Amino acid sequence: xxxxxxxxxxxxxxxxxxxxxxxxxxxxxxxxxxxxxxxxxxxxxxxxxxxxxxxxxxxxxxxxxxxxxxxxxxxxxxxxxxxxxxxxxxxxxxxxxxxxxxxxxxxxxxxxxxxxxxxxxxxxxxxxxxxxxxxxxxxxxxxxxxxxxxxxxxxxxxxxxxxxxxxxxxxxxxxxxxxxxxxxxxxxxxxxxxxxxxxxxxxxxxxxxxxxxxxxxxxxxxxxxxxxxxxxxxxxxxxxxxxxxxxxxxxxxxxxxxxxxxxxxxxxxxxxxxxxxxxxxxxxxxxxxxxxxxxxxxxxxxxxxxxxxxxxxxxxxxxxxxxxxx
Amino acid sequence: xxxxxxxxxxxxxxxxxxxxxxxxxxxxxxxxxxxxxxxxxxxxxxxxxxxxxxxxxxxxxxxxxxxxxxxxxxxxxxxxxxxxxxxxxxxxxxxxxxxxxxxxxxxxxxxxxxxxxxxxxxxxxxxxxxxxxxxxxxxxxxxxxxxxxxxxxxxxxxxxxxxxxxxxxxxxxxxxxxxxxxxxxxxxxxxxxxxxxxxxxxxxxxxxxxxxxxxxxxxxxxxxxxxxxxxxxxxxxxxxxxxxxxxxxxxxxxxxxxxxxxxxxxxxxxxxxxxxxxxxxxxxxxxxxxxxxxxxxxxxxxxxxxxxxxxxxxxxxxxxxxxxxx
Numbered sequence: 062x063x064x065x066x067x068x069x070x071x072x073x074x075x076x077x078x079x080x081x082x083x084x085x086x087x088x089x090x091x092x093x094x095x096x097x098x099x100x101x102x103x104x105x106x107x108x109x110x111x112x113x114x115x116x117x118x119x120x121x122x123x124x125x126x127x128x129x130x131x132x133x134x135x136x137x138x139x140x141x142x143x144x145x146x147x148x149x150x151x152x153x154x155x156x157x158x159x160x161x162x163x164x165x166x167x168x169x170x171x172x173x174x175x176x177x178x179x180x181x182x183x184x185x186x187x188x189x190x191x192x193x194x195x196x197x198x199x200x201x202x203x204x205x206x207x208x209x210x211x212x213x214x215x216x217x218x219x220x221x222x223x224x225x226x227x228x229x230x231x232x233x234x235x236x237x238x239x240x241x242x243x244x245x246x247x248x249x250x251x252x253x254x255x256x257x258x259x260x261x262x263x264x265x266x267x268x269x270x271x272x273x274x275x276x277x278x279x280x281x282x283x284x285x286x287x288x289x290x291x292x293x294x295x296x297x298x299x300x301x302x303x304x305x306x307x308x309x310x311x312x313x314x315x316x317x318x319x320x321x322x323x324x325x326x327x328x329x330x331x332x333x334x335x336x337x338x339x340x341x342x343x344x345x346x347x348x349x350x351x352x353x354x355x356x357x358x359x360x361x362x363x364x365x366x367x368x369x370x371x372x373x374x375x376x377x378x379x380x381x382x383x384x385x386x387x
Numbered sequence: 388x389x390x391x392x393x394x395x396x397x398x399x400x401x402x403x404x405x406x407x408x409x410x411x412x413x414x415x416x417x418x419x420x421x422x423x424x425x426x427x428x429x430x431x432x433x434x435x436x437x438x439x440x441x442x443x444x445x446x447x448x449x450x451x452x453x454x455x456x457x458x459x460x461x462x463x464x465x466x467x468x469x470x471x472x473x474x475x476x477x478x479x480x481x482x483x484x485x486x487x488x489x490x491x492x493x494x495x496x497x498x499x500x501x502x503x504x505x506x507x508x509x510x511x512x513x514x515x516x517x518x519x520x521x522x523x524x525x526x527x528x529x530x531x532x533x534x535x536x537x538x539x540x541x542x543x544x545x546x547x548x549x550x551x552x553x554x555x556x557x558x559x560x561x562x563x564x565x566x567x568x569x570x571x572x573x574x575x576x577x578x579x580x581x582x583x584x585x586x587x588x589x590x591x592x593x594x595x596x597x598x599x600x601x602x603x604x605x606x607x608x609x610x611x612x613x614x615x616x617x618x619x620x621x622x623x624x625x626x627x628x629x630x631x632x633x634x635x636x637x638x639x640x641x642x643x644x645x646x647x648x649x650x651x652x653x654x655x656x657x658x659x660x661x662x663x664x665x666x667x668x669x670x671x672x673x674x675x676x677x678x679x680x681x682x683x684x685x686x687x688x689x690x691x692x693x694x695x696x697x698x699x700x701x702x703x704x705x706x707x708x709x710x711x712x713x
Contacts, residue, residue: 072427072642101398141467141505141506142504147573165572167567173571173572173573174573175573175576176501177502178468178502178639179468180468180644180645181467181639181640190539192539192540196638213516213712214712235638243573244491245491245493245497246488246491246569247473247500247574248501248502248572248573248574248575249502250470250502250635251634251635251637254639309576311518312518312564312577312578312580313504313507313581314507315506316398316506319506386540
């Protein structure tokens with residue numbers, strides 16, 4: 062099943078079911094007004110939404126309309142919780158090297174995660190506002206999950222069973238602000254402005270076998286300014302999603318609708334490219350002696366998507382441009 | 388005006404207006420179902436709520452009922468954003484000393500703030516679950532504000548004008564988990580479980596002149612296990628609330644309903660006591676050579692409230708007990 066949110070007068074958007082081929086959609090506000098609402102009553106809503114999805118795929122939804130991705134917001138235009146991991150250790154190594162920060166001693170044993178801002182996400186096609194080039198705007202291509210209620214103390218195995226939906230993310234990062242901010246010791250705030258998500262959140266069956274061992278075993282496709290930038294395998298997470306969710310739930314319950322991100326998808330194989338500029342810059346520094354690629358400037362574009370094994374676009378596309386903030 | 392949320396089947400609680408003397412309340416669901424909803428349409432709702440408040444205080448609300456604080460949730464049982472400062476520098480100095488962590492170089496020039504979890508707060512009288520004594524459960528008495536929409540780039544002066552309501556907070560902290568967590572470099576996650584708020588959120592006029600220069604110039608009263616623990620002046624914030632809000636809004640818009648905390652209220656004058664155990668423990672270590680007071684154990688109780696200059700309880704009372712988590 063594929064679910065999405067049309068931009069609307071509601072800050073939560075308007076829930077729609079999207080066809081498997083991403084071509085048509087149907088409003089389902091008699092089932093739930095928003096995806097957030099559906100997630101908060103998932104046991105009740107899920108079977109009804111699944112019925113609508115099957116009708117839509119069979120061409121039997123009289124109210125179906127053509128999908129225009131620019132009309133969609135992120136699947137959850139806002140969420141009560143967004144926690145992001147850094148589960149690809151190659152990424153942690155490269156970005157810490159880039160800012161001359163030491164590696165955590167617990168790098169391979171304790172997930173590295175942060176609490177992110179979630180009160181207003183960007184839409185999949187929304188411009189990324191930049192107040193100053195010196196902020197060092199970067200993209201980060203990630204995969205993520207949306208969970209139901211997770212009880213405090215859930216094990217990684219129990220946590221995996223709480224996953225309801227999958228998403229892909231552009232976790233916008235301001236590399237010019239992050240070093241000073243992290244040096245203060247309290248994590249990210251200014252350095253992580255609003256993230257954007259591809260328009261469609263999907264259930265596990267839409268991943269057609271690529272979802273196993275708590276990981277999505279497919280490449281995340283990243284295009285920067287219209288050119289290939291990365292196709293790293295999202296299956297190479299060191300910690301899987303159950304580990305990440307369980308880590309956050311150690312001392313508290315997580316509410317339905319919590320989004321958990323993988324961190325920047327990153328592989329050691331240089332042939333697959335990168336999912337953020339910071340990694341490419343660090344590789345330039347290592348192999349060519351200096352940073353060459355600048356961070357994003359006004360007008361730069363970033364595209365993120367993921368295709369299944371048959372080449373079909375699973376989540377729709379993140380397609381953003383950097384603009385000067387007012 | 389005093390606003391509050393009754394516990395209800397809705398995860399956002401049910402909005403009520405509370406009388407100035409905290410004795411009676413009235414449901415106002417024809418104006419807004421929840422405080423969150425009211426904050427999202429503040430210009431429309433505020434005058435109507437004010438009318439109900441005046442009727443209630445005049446004894447002219449036929450539907451008024453007696454207040455029982457145990458029936459109330461935190462004013463916002465959940466929020467899309469909770470960011471907490473550490474604006475009392477004396478607190479930063481003592482807790483960093485306690486965990487042998489260096490002081491940030493920017494201690495007096497850049498606010499120290501973190502993004503907190505906000506998907507499910509504890510109610511004012513709700514037990515604090517403890518999974519293990521080794522987690523080092525501590526309370527932190529704080530003051531806070533709830534803002535309307537704040538545009539990216541708002542100055543401290545502009546930010547002050549966005550404040551709609553005031554609250555007081557128990558920001559539960561797990562001192563046994565924080566040092567290792569902060570050492571990883573990404574801020575708090577396991578070390579800051581759900582916070583609780585006193586039941587009533589109030590407008591500036593209820594502070595009767597104690598609100599000036601972006602600070603609440605009143606002592607925060609803290610009782611631990613039924614005995615005096617602290618009465619530190621909340622007016623001694625180094626950074627005021629406008630500074631804190633502006634800091635967070637540097638690179639992003641803040642949505643209406645965002646809660647901003649002061650951090651633990653703390654004064655250099657030892658006669659006023661402390662608003663958290665970590666400070667008292669560090670003072671014991673400095674002056675008596677060793678930590679004496681243990682962190683909270685099952686059965687311990689914590690009470691936080693604030694009286695105005697005439698001795699009236701402004702926000703109602705936080706009254707919590709530590710219990711063994713299941």
